Amino acid sequence: MNITYVRFSPTANPELLPQLIRCYQDVFSTSPWFEWKQCERDNLKWGKEQASEIPNLQCPTCGDALTDFWPSDVVEHDIRKELILPNATCWLALAEGKVIGFCWGYSLTLAELEVKLGATCAAAFHASFNGTPRVAYQDEIGVIAPFRGRHIASKLFQLRLQDFLAQGLTVGTVRTKTLPPSVTYLWFNRLGYQTIANYNDADGRVVMAMDMRALFK
Numbered sequence: 001m002n003i004t005y006v007r008f009s010p011t012a013n014p015e016l017l018p019q020l021i022r023c024y025q026d027v028f029s030t031s032p033w034f035e036w037k038q039c040e041r042d043n044l045k046w047g048k049e050q051a052s053e054i055p056n057l058q059c060p061t062c063g064d065a066l067t068d069f070w071p072s073d074v075v076e077h078d079i080r081k082e083l084i085l086p087n088a089t090c091w092l093a094l095a096e097g098k099v100i101g102f103c104w105g106y107s108l109t110l111a112e113l114e115v116k117l118g119a120t121c122a123a124a125f126h127a128s129f130n131g132t133p134r135v136a137y138q139d140e141i142g143v144i145a146p147f148r149g150r151h152i153a154s155k156l157f158q159l160r161l162q163d164f165l166a167q168g169l170t171v172g173t174v175r176t177k178t179l180p181p182s183v184t185y186l187w188f189n190r191l192g193y194q195t196i197a198n199y200n201d202a203d204g205r206v207v208m209a210m211d212m213r214a215l216f217k
């Protein structure tokens, strides 16, 4: 199947936004995230693969009606908020005109990054990357399950990387979890990203970074 890649923004091609929202929900609704339905009272969540555990979409513990983990209005709000930032870059993968993958990010000053992440990391970035004033924040990347393993995420990653480098950004950064190591952590670790800051929380959240110029193909 022919995969095409298009640059996206909510203002330039708003007709793709509903599809992007569905794709986002689809990506996170299955393994390894299992973010399909939730019980807000019990702070529990289920993936689509676990549908048999929640007959009638009721919480097995408290009986409450389950809600969507990622409601459309919440996803739309987040996408609009992030993609309106100056220098935001977003790419979509389409198969037969349907959105099956996405990737976006934007640049931040170190002060903005500290606010965004709620972590003290500016000094560590200065020390590791020779006083870089701005970094490329690599926000979201995802491909729906039937299309994984076809290098679509790698292509999306490269398109975003190309935009970042064209903006003069050299340092890429991402936040992820290490307890247990998330897919994101393992992927960026394999690429050569180093841990720059540590939250020391129950999820083992870390901020990772590297000089992205080494990654451009």
Ligand SMILES: [Zn+2]
Pocket (backbone or CB within 6 Å): 039, 040, 041, 042, 059, 060, 061, 062, 063, 064
């Ligand atoms: Zn419950």
